[in-house]
Amino acid sequence: MIEPAGGRSARSWSDAIAGLPPAADWPPDHPWTVVAPHPDDEVLGVGGALAQSGRRRGEVHVVTVTDGEAARPDADRVAREALATRRRAEAVAADRALGVQPTRTFLGLPDGAVASRADELVDRLAELLDGVETVAVVLPDDGHPDHDATGWAVDQLDLAGRRIVRFGVWAWNWDADTTARLAGATGLDLDDESRARKARAISAHASQVTAVDGPPILPRRFLDHHLGPREVVW
């Protein structure tokens, strides 16, 4: 389905990202919520912003749509349940690495099939995002079916007057047109500490980034998109 070893290199984006205007009021001083399709997406997309919020003792909530149990599609039910448990624990370990203490909600929708439960996701997010001033969520055309369904679900909500911040996870691999993709994008500069914390948080997702029952799900070439000095948000 997704071939993380392919696609564009991080280097092919770096000049364009360096030239983006700085992200304004990001991360916010008030409580904010991240909606992540899988247990590692909040780290990959906005881990630096989370680390900066953590340093200010800011209040953050993370909604994880699936437990990421289907990362290895050939795994049986028992292996999937074990991976779900492991990945939820990795998400909490990543919080410690980032220096944040978010409240967390794991929705447990089926990994790889979020679109089949899209209406339910919209209903759950309507409750969870009620009154939340700033929501960070993956792009609706990020290029992974669960990501696109998650981005779509947030678009179905009436969030007038709220700030919706978008981040990319897979788009960096697939987008051919740098200029079109980066229209309206801004960059958050990561200081040394938040960048290092983000790298440690990515490493905390060991089931994804190390060789477990096969080669790493997320190889270094893909992770390079998320280890740079600037985090891009729209």
Ligand SMILES: [Zn+2]
């Ligand atoms: Zn994901």
